[in-house]
Structures are given as structure tokens and as C-alpha cells.
Amino acid sequence: MKxxxxxxxxxxxxxxxxxxxxYENIGGELGAGGLCKVKGQHRVIVDKRxxxxxxxxxxxxxxxxxxLEDVFMSExxxxxxxxxxxxxxxx
Numbered sequence: 001m002k003x004x005x006x007x008x009x010x011x012x013x014x015x016x017x018x019x020x021x022x023y024e025n026i027g028g029e030l031g032a033g034g035l036c037k038v039k040g041q042h043r044v045i046v047d048k049r050x051x052x053x054x055x056x057x058x059x060x061x062x063x064x065x066x067x068l069e070d071v072f073m074s075e076x077x078x079x080x081x082x083x084x085x086x087x088x089x090x091x
Contacts, residue, residue: 001076003052009077010059014044016071021059023048035062042066060084 001009014021019035019042026033026047032054033046044062046055064085068078 001074003056006077006080007052007056007059009073010056010063010081013063013068013071013073013077014059017063017066017068018042019044019062019066021046023055025049033058035065056080057084 011021021044023046026045026049031047032050033044035042035044037043044059046058050058060081061084064081068081
């Protein structure tokens, strides 16, 4: 699957889980973005200057924090999210 197709699928999964995804200029050394909660709603903010691969990783890491059994997606995307679940930093 192409990176752009994976990115679109991850955006669709986020939408189905009511997680807003926005692409913004993130200044400094903050990385390519991540998950946050704004006014009670989960949101993934992604640096719009990041590569498509970095955007995919940010979204996969964010989605790995949610139960996704009820969402249809390709096996390749599900495996990507599962791999990113192991990358979460311990609390």
C-alpha cells in the first residue's frame, strides 16, 4: 500500500473514532505532532511540513492508544497501528 493511501486510511479511522486530525505549522523542535485533548475532544495535531511517512507514524501512534476492534481497516494498517502500540512511552 502506498504511503499516501495509508495516510488517508488512518485519517478515516480517526474520523470514525471522532478524533479530529489537523495539519498545522508546528515551530521549533517539537517533532511531527501528536495526540492531545482540547475541550474534552481528542485531537491529533500533525506538522503539515512533515513527510508523509512521518504523518503516518504520528497518526498510527495516536490511534494505537484507542480500542479499534470496531473499525474496519486493512490488515496492513491494523498491523502498523499494532506495531506503534509498542512504541508508546511508559506513563
